Amino acid sequence: MRLSRYFLPVLRDVPKEAEIVSHRLMLRAGMIRQQASGLYSWLPLGYKVLMKVQKIIEEEQNRSGAIELLMPTIQSADLWRESGRYEAYGKEMLRIEDRHEREFLYGPTNEEMVTDIFRAYVKSYKDLPLNLYHIQWKFRDEVRPRFGTMRSREFLMKDAYSFDITKDDAVRAYHRMFVAYLRTYARMGLTAIPMQADTGPIGGDLSHEFIILADTGESAVFCHRDLIEKPIPPKDTDFRGDLSPIVDDWTSLYAATEEMVDKAAYESAVPEDKRVSARGIEVGHIFYFGTKYSAPMKATVTGPDGKDSPVHMGSYGVGLTRVVPAIIEASHDENGIIWPVSVAPFEAVLINLKAGDADTDAACEKVYAELQAAGIDVLYDDRDQPAGSKFATADLVGIPYQIILGPRGLKSGEVEIKHRKSGERETLPLSGGVDRLRSLVEPQRMDDI
């Protein structure tokens, strides 16, 4: 993509309304625009990151055996009356009347609707296990939306729903999601730690939050240091096999948020030199809630014994529009965002130090073509702008590698590569720049871990 033809409205000033660093940086880097309180447009750079996050989530959901569909944003109130949540949900639910004065709502979550789909088609244990997920916009009418897309009213969520004949099977489904989540966050370059959680309004008796560590995180967390370095389950993990050893391994080490922590238990479970007290951000939440919805909604299946019983369910959420700022909270410096390669809007930015100079333009065009041919997702800063401004923009929007070419380098046959994260600079022969960049980028894509 040529920057001269792109739409990247970078802001020079720090927006006053933004209280946290990710919100400030998303506004400054031209990723989002607030359209009304808690409602955001995702501008091209932000949208590209959001879609990279979505793709990773989809790949890992599919790998675990979950199946993607898409439910509508608007739901009928009657469906929610069946579960009893229509009245219970309160003012966070955006309630709507259509032209015929029928009652609807903008879905804040989809337990009821997916249960309705299930009961319409599935009658026998032979069709189980089943896990259906979608990635759809939701709405929660927060009293005071803030922190940008971290806590917006309209937000994009991946929500998966598992259906099983017994509690044991449901726990196996829960384990599959547990492992899929470990892989999902790791592929985004995040250190995410599963922590026992309160089940809250979804209900149920088994639940974990996935918390990523970030110095500017919203809440304090307490965990065993070994969780931070623990290798994630590999891509050839057998999701049809027994995953409980993996889950046990992760859950045997103490980890809790400040809401759930029991200081005495923490100190007795974790040796002093292994105690990590840090800050974190919730980026996912998984629940097993049994027959909480299937019983009132009569979603039953016939078992091997010929008897009908309500199906055991779980739900599994990731807020995509929350993950993006969470990545920024975990990875930035005073100059801007530092994207992990796997979710970066572009993997590299080619900086032309003297756009308009015929020789430099020609050399840059050649490198640009080579980078594209090498499969690098590259932004070409071909604008007629001072070098300093180009460097500042590249740093601010956080592209992992800068490849810098100007008249001086051209004369000596050299090109420079700057690593955004470390600040390290390499000077290379012009002919070797593309290969070097490829060798840097490819292992960090993490699409094959």
Next chain:
Amino acid sequence: MRLSRYFLPVLRDVPKEAEIVSHRLMLRAGMIRQQASGLYSWLPLGYKVLMKVQKIIEEEQNRSGAIELLMPTIQSADLWRESGRYEAYGKEMLRIEDRHEREFLYGPTNEEMVTDIFRAYVKSYKDLPLNLYHIQWKFRDEVRPRFGTMRSREFLMKDAYSFDITKDDAVRAYHRMFVAYLRTYARMGLTAIPMQADTGPIGGDLSHEFIILADTGESAVFCHRDLIEKPIPPKDTDFRGDLSPIVDDWTSLYAATEEMVDKAAYESAVPEDKRVSARGIEVGHIFYFGTKYSAPMKATVTGPDGKDSPVHMGSYGVGLTRVVPAIIEASHDENGIIWPVSVAPFEAVLINLKAGDADTDAACEKVYAELQAAGIDVLYDDRDQPAGSKFATADLVGIPYQIILGPRGLKSGEVEIKHRKSGERETLPLSGGVDRLRSLVEPQRMDDI
């Protein structure tokens, strides 16, 4: 994908409520489920088709130079008051009050919001041309939603918006979309004909509808036969060059829907042997509307002369949730859907005629692995079901190729390939089935035309 682990709730009975063939087939093939009047879930098979349609649209929008972003579904009423459409839009607009009794609406289209984004960031003619598009759910509260997703209330639309300094430049932007649309529909296996259109509530003075020909189409169309066979502009079309010769070539031949046709003009413009009177379905609509929104909303840019003037705009829509049934209207038979390969939910289905038989299972597993390795998007019908039922399902859901293997074929070392569209069957040596299938599928992907 193994069908035994998939979610494909095929219906045996023809649903009573469905009046048109695409609606009946989408319900029977387990593509969609109605959740309330005019509100549909896209079940896995349907969702997969919808996403293939989306990918083609995105590729062609990007090729033409348009840039993707994403605006929220909920918009503030105040924004629509600026253009004067908040009162004018009437009952089709779904109006919403939030918990603070502020007025919002579920966007039926995005001219106002995209104009707001534009005016916030773009100040100079130097940043033009610009075309921003998004693919987002919209809502129009139709009095009587019907025909399935062909006329649903919540629907998925691609809407692009062009911004230019002069009318001449805006017409060039219009031409780029015109050509992108020709390519988009052709890649979906559709014959789409641009026809001069009424500009309706969007306003403006230049507009075309893209109509696909289908015997069961909603309206009569009248056109010159040469339009039907006209080759589409190739992928290396220079979208930065002058596209008016292409547009003139297409628009010089007569084409009109029944609402717009002038019979005398039609008969004088088209020789008798070239007259085609057929039926069609609108699948896209493009508009140039000048300063209709930019003037009242004060979206101005500074020109080369230093003077500010309102930007010239156009908008360009494709209803994705409408395109899918339109493809079915254009391509089906008495047994079910016949998908063009480029939008098929799966390119091939491998039918195991005797699931449970060890030798047949082993042979099928081998072919399944080879098909996947060959990059074929394949569904493996591994269920323990009678062959007749498997054939009926394969025909109903419309997968372009069936590759059929059973104990008898295995004995003689043969596999059968059935072409869904022609009904043609080929018997091949077992070892040659995958290569043959690949040679059939690849040219029809049309990702390189």
